[in-house]
Amino acid sequence: MRSFRIYIALLPGLWAAVCCQGTAAVHPLDPLNAEEIARTAQLLRDSGKVDAESRFAMIHLHEPPKSAVLHPAPGAPPPREAFAVIFQKSSNHTYEAVVDLSARRLSSWTEIPGAQPALLGADAMVAEQVVRADPRWREAMRKRGITDLRNVQVTLWSPGYFGLPEEQGIRLGKALTYYRGQAENFYARPIEGVTAWVNLNRGTVIKLEDTGQVPISREVAELDPRSIGKQRPALRSLEIVQPDGPEFALRQGEIEWQNWSFRFAVDPREGLVLYLVRYADEGRVRPVMYRASLSEMVVPYGDPAPGWYFRSPFDVGELGLGSSLTPLRRGLDVPENAVFQNALVADEGGAAREIPRAVGIYERDGGVLWKWRNEARRSRQLVIATNAHLGNYDYRFNWVFQQDGSIAMEIFLTGIMTVKGVANSANHDESMYGHAVAPGLVAVHHQHFFNFRLDMDVDGDTDNCVVEMNTESAPKGPANPFGNAFTMKETTLRTEKDAQRKLNLASSRRWTVTHCAQKNALGGPVGYTLLPGENAQPFAAPDSWLLRRAGFLNAHLWVTPYQAAERYAAGDYPNQSHGGDGLPRWTHANRPVENQDIVLWYTLGVTHVPRPEEWPVMPVHQTGFRLVPNGFFTRNPALDVPR
Numbered sequence: 001m002r003s004f005r006i007y008i009a010l011l012p013g014l015w016a017a018v019c020c021q022g023t024a025a026v027h028p029l030d031p032l033n034a035e036e037i038a039r040t041a042q043l044l045r046d047s048g049k050v051d052a053e054s055r056f057a058m059i060h061l062h063e064p065p066k067s068a069v070l071h072p073a074p075g076a077p078p079p080r081e082a083f084a085v086i087f088q089k090s091s092n093h094t095y096e097a098v099v100d101l102s103a104r105r106l107s108s109w110t111e112i113p114g115a116q117p118a119l120l121g122a123d124a125m126v127a128e129q130v131v132r133a134d135p136r137w138r139e140a141m142r143k144r145g146i147t148d149l150r151n152v153q154v155t156l157w158s159p160g161y162f163g164l165p166e167e168q169g170i171r172l173g174k175a176l177t178y179y180r181g182q183a184e185n186f187y188a189r190p191i192e193g194v195t196a197w198v199n200l201n202r203g204t205v206i207k208l209e210d211t212g213q214v215p216i217s218r219e220v221a222e223l224d225p226r227s228i229g230k231q232r233p234a235l236r237s238l239e240i241v242q243p244d245g246p247e248f249a250l251r252q253g254e255i256e257w258q259n260w261s262f263r264f265a266v267d268p269r270e271g272l273v274l275y276l277v278r279y280a281d282e283g284r285v286r287p288v289m290y291r292a293s294l295s296e297m298v299v300p301y302g303d304p305a306p307g308w309y310f311r312s313p314f315d316v317g318e319l320g321l322g323s324s325l326t327p328l329r330r331g332l333d334v335p336e337n338a339v340f341q342n343a344l345v346a347d348e349g350g351a352a353r354e355i356p357r358a359v360g361i362y363e364r365d366g367g368v369l370w371k372w373r374n375e376a377r378r379s380r381q382l383v384i385a386t387n388a389h390l391g392n393y394d395y396r397f398n399w400v401f402q403q404d405g406s407i408a409m410e411i412f413l414t415g416i417m418t419v420k421g422v423a424n425s426a427n428h429d430e431s432m433y434g435h436a437v438a439p440g441l442v443a444v445h446h447q448h449f450f451n452f453r454l455d456m457d458v459d460g461d462t463d464n465c466v467v468e469m470n471t472e473s474a475p476k477g478p479a480n481p482f483g484n485a486f487t488m489k490e491t492t493l494r495t496e497k498d499a500q501r502k503l504n505l506a507s508s509r510r511w512t513v514t515h516c517a518q519k520n521a522l523g524g525p526v527g528y529t530l531l532p533g534e535n536a537q538p539f540a541a542p543d544s545w546l547l548r549r550a551g552f553l554n555a556h557l558w559v560t561p562y563q564a565a566e567r568y569a570a571g572d573y574p575n576q577s578h579g580g581d582g583l584p585r586w587t588h589a590n591r592p593v594e595n596q597d598i599v600l601w602y603t604l605g606v607t608h609v610p611r612p613e614e615w616p617v618m619p620v621h622q623t624g625f626r627l628v629p630n631g632f633f634t635r636n637p638a639l640d641v642p643r
Contacts, residue, residue: 026252028064028078029275031265034344034352040082040099041350047106049097050086057085057117058320059346060268062098066290066564066597069276070461081107087117089201092171094573115573116171118269118318119158120348123200127156127175131196136208137177140194144213146179152191153180155391158318159197160310161576162545166207171200172576174310179216185416187392188221188441188616192421195307209306214421217440221416221616240337240364247363248382250339255361257382259637260401261285264384266343266358269568270294271321272386274399277407281633287457288407288528288627294321294397295453295601296569296582298550300540302445303420303433311418311446312546315390317574320345324388327357333387333396334360360385369403369638377641379403392416396620404638405629411450413621417443417610435610443610447536451552451569452625454600455562458632459515459526464598466493466559467514467527470507494594496587499559503535511557512630516595521634529630532556534623536605548579558583558601559593569601 032040040059044050064078072078080101087094094115098107131137131154141149159172166172175196180186192214197207220227248257255262263275270293277289300312315321323345328334343358366379382401387394396412417437425436434442458464467490474485493499493511503509514527538553540546547553552569560566560583568574571581583601606623613619629637 028069032061036101037346037352043099049109053089055087055348056350057087059084085117092201116575118320124156126200126203127173127198128154130203131175134205140210151181153178153186158313173198173200185221187416188219189217190421211306219438240335242337258403266322268322268345269320290457291455293453295451297450299448300546314574321388324390325355325358326387326389328360335362338362392418403641407627410624414618419443437612437615446608448606451603456513458513458528462597463517463595465514465516465594467512469510495590497590499593500555501557503556520631524631526632527630528627531626533625536607549577551584556603560599561591562597562599
């Protein structure tokens with residue numbers, strides 16, 4: 001059988017753009033290069049504010065004002081600045097710094113009272129060392145028949161916050177234990193019931209909870225061919241052919257493809273960030289978005305047991321999505337025709353760490369673009385992809401640009417489910433908060449929530465409005481004698497509190513960002529519509545600590561007027577936060593959002609009720625949303641796509 005083959009012809013200029021990093025910035029939104037990261041750390045050390053004990057929780061670009069990027073002063077580029085979060089272990093204090101890289105000076109140094117930055121690699125090392133040395137923990141292992149502690153894995157979890165006395169005034173972590181043995185997938189063998197509370201600054205176990213012995217599973221959950229067993233025959237070759245090279249052009253962090261243009265960068269906290277998303281429409285370059293990123297994500301588990309109730313990691317704010325990106329592999333994570341971009345993030349010592357192949361860019365077949373009778377066009381799509389490894393889960397994020405003027409966000413969830421060891425997985429009392437996936441193992445019910453910050457600039461950076469669209473049945477009567485009519489009601493959201501909205505399946509609710517002052521050639525508004533996909537509501541109690549700390553879960557849509565400092569839906573420091581930060585705090589002012597430079601915040605959720613078919617590794621679960629033009633064009637913009 002004849003196979004399709006791939007031929008990738010990359011221009012030398014394209015290779016230079018992909019491969020060469022560490023050169024001088026050519027755009028104010030370029031991420032920090034290696035020299036700038038090192039210079040930031042050194043300037044902070046030279047200032048006397050940072051010493052050998054200090055940890056750099058984050059160093060990234062301090063983005064210039066939006067107005068300076070969109071409307072630059074001739075001959076006066078904005079200063080190149082870095083933003084840093086510094087944690088002082090001995091004093092348990094957190095500081096923010098802005099460094100002027102152009103002038104080589106410290107511009108600001110601010111203490112952030114009560115803030116705990118994201119968990120660091122040093123925290124995990126401390127937790128493992130002190131837990132292993134703790135006599136109570138060692139006794140708990142002995143009671144379970146474990147004498148060789150080299151076979152035990154200790155993992156650190158963010159602790160959340162629950163108003164308990166032990167949580168006050170310290171940097172806290174909670175350590176869980178697994179029996180690894182010689183296995184790679186230690187998640188299949190939890191040592192259930194043992195939770196160590198660790199003061200990460202002092203390096204002490206302040207509390208050890210042991211709720212009783214549960215048999216350790218004998219489950220073998222490895223993923224190598226020998227462990228899996230008999231495999232189906234190898235598949236015949238299926239390859240992509242691009243003999244003339246890719247259709248897109250990539251130049252110093254900017255992509256042009258099929259009327260689209262945008263910039264991208266990897267932020268250590270948010271992961272992949274898109275900037276300056278524009279569409280060339282009959283000779284006119286039209287703005288769509290200024291900035292798009294994953295603002296926060298949280299994964300709450302639904303088991304009230306002592307070793308489980310606190311498990312609700314904020315993976316963006318408590319761990320760092322960009323710092324958790326993994327290298328993409330051609331032919332596995334991305335197709336063979338992908339082009340790669342490396343990324344740089346700062347480590348805790350202030351040095352640049354390179355993540356090779358952090359971003360993959362490729363074209364793919366998108367199915368039928370449009371068809372009527374004998375006329376049809378095949379769709380091509382541009383994908384810009386990243387993959388983050390966060391504990392037991394892997395998350396794939398794809399921004400997908402399409403020839404019809406639409407943009408999609410695709411999220412793929414896979415990895416290893418977090419399981420609970422039980423004596424009898426068939427016992428309802430032991431499995432009521434999860435589902436059995438193997439003998440003695442229950443995968444606990446949980447949810448995944450993602451909040452995307454979409455700084456919309458539909459046809460300009462001001463004068464945007466948000467219109468809610470609800471479809472309603474028309475009342476049956478003389479004007480609707482057969483009862484088949486329905487209408488769509490449009491309501492402009494005028495203030496922040498008006499704009500805290502939830503999905504409504506009954507009315508097919510969606511939202512359109514319009515340019516309030518402009519009309520298209522048909523006399524209608526110029527806009528882009530957010531089309532929701534799969535979604536969920538949290539099952540945590542309304543007054544739970546989870547919903548206090550992740551208040552953005554209380555609405556699927558939030559709208560705020562643009563403020564550069566308002567970037568993270570759960571606030572700047574969700575680790576051990578007491579709640580109320582981020583969107584709930586900002587929107588309390590109830591600012592106007594009509595005829596403004598506005599930001600959409602969209603929350604989407606997945607409720608994961610585990611299945612045996614998802615063990616020992618989950619088949620990919622896909623979710624996401626779309627942004628589609630609505631009056632932005634006056635006809636199908638993909639009519640000109642050739643056969």
